[in-house]
Amino acid sequence: MKDENINHAFLDGVLDGSHEDVYYHFGVASSDPILRGLRDVQAIVTAGSAGRIVEFADRWSRLNGGSEIVAFPKEDRFVTRYTAGVLFASHGMGMPSASIAFQELMRMLFLLKRGDLDAMDEVFWCRVGTSGGVGLPAGTVVVSSEGLMADLKPYRLLRGGDGEYWFDGHFPTATSDAIIAANAGIDGLSVVSGRTVAGNDFFLEQFRLDGAVCLETAETKNAWLAWLDANGVRNIEMEGAMIAGYLNHWGFPRFAMICCTLLNRLEGDQVTATSEQLDKFSADSGVALFNYLRAHLLGA
Known part of the structure; x- marks a missing residue:
């Protein structure tokens, strides 16, 4: 700590x-x-x-x-x-x-x-959730290596006259590797590591074109997503950069984020998977978590 x-x-x-x-x-x-x-x-x-x-x-x-x-x-x-x-x-x-x-x-x-x-x-910390994939098929489980904002910079806060305070968005590599190892070779479960972008909202900072308020065009959206893809970002959600920043600030050595992708954002904005597919996608991030918990807390 x-x-x-x-x-x-x-x-x-x-x-x-x-x-x-x-x-x-x-x-x-x-x-x-x-x-x-x-x-x-x-x-x-x-x-x-x-x-x-x-x-x-x-x-x-x-x-x-x-x-x-x-x-x-x-x-x-x-x-x-x-x-x-x-x-x-x-x-x-x-x-x-x-x-x-x-x-x-x-x-x-x-x-x-x-x-x-x-x-x-x-103490081990973990956020489990769903996300939009970047260059990954729907249903891929991403264990985050780093949490970043939409501009690929870390989470930061305004501090009055002192300017911005920047947080470290990295997730501990040893913990991420252990989660991936606990899920290796399991049929029907694809678990990968990659950088994660956290948007300040679901629509505007994720460059969606289907919101009531839209500031982007197809060209600007596609350019942003291609930029993320080229820089190793594998999914987009809304919390990870802050969570990593807070836990790093106190110095916790064991924490992770596990999110399953609901779609590949390079192919569109809206989630079109069936209800059965969505149930499996949502469950798979929990499956990955519990495989790790069994190995490291139950010793199974």
Whole structure:
């Protein structure tokens, strides 16, 4: 962990009882008894969809002999489940929503591990989702090597008179390699590594031509996608650059993003796959995750 980047001015006071930390959007606080049962957390898995979180927790519970599933009481923003050492939480859609979830989850982990940086280093983080592919057929699972913005620069924030603050968008190579290795040779599952672009929205910053507001032409869209393809970008989603930036800022050594492609953006903007195909695409990113979790948390 990068101890100097942790907000000790606030978080240390939570540990010593000087003040409480309210994880408002999850509906719990640092004094809440529900958190006592989460101190052995080994992994934090996030996804945009609340339904996927419920399904993931049920699946992990079954793999662990029907382990108890703990649900946080508030679910109007994020849905959270904990079972058998894994905290599953939805983060909504887009970087503004996901940034709220990750800020509160990082603070929560600091509390759960009592500020023990070595113990925090052992926790695996993963975002699982869907994406648009770049030069890949629909149904390809991409394990991100780097998260970038639409201009192929890292995630950054305005800081008043100090200009921009830039974050590191790289995902740990060892973790990405381990996920790919855990899925090698499985029939019907194609898992690759590549750079990922995170758009600030679904339409404009992803250069789509089918939005109510459109600023691009076929020529500018195709030129942008060709530029991404030539620079090793393999998929486009809406959260990864920020997530990698936040986790790198604190220095977490084990985190990843696994997203299945719903279409090849070089061939069009709209998702035309059948409902059966979409169900499989959505499931395959979870399959890749669980193959890794079995190998590294269950030892299977």
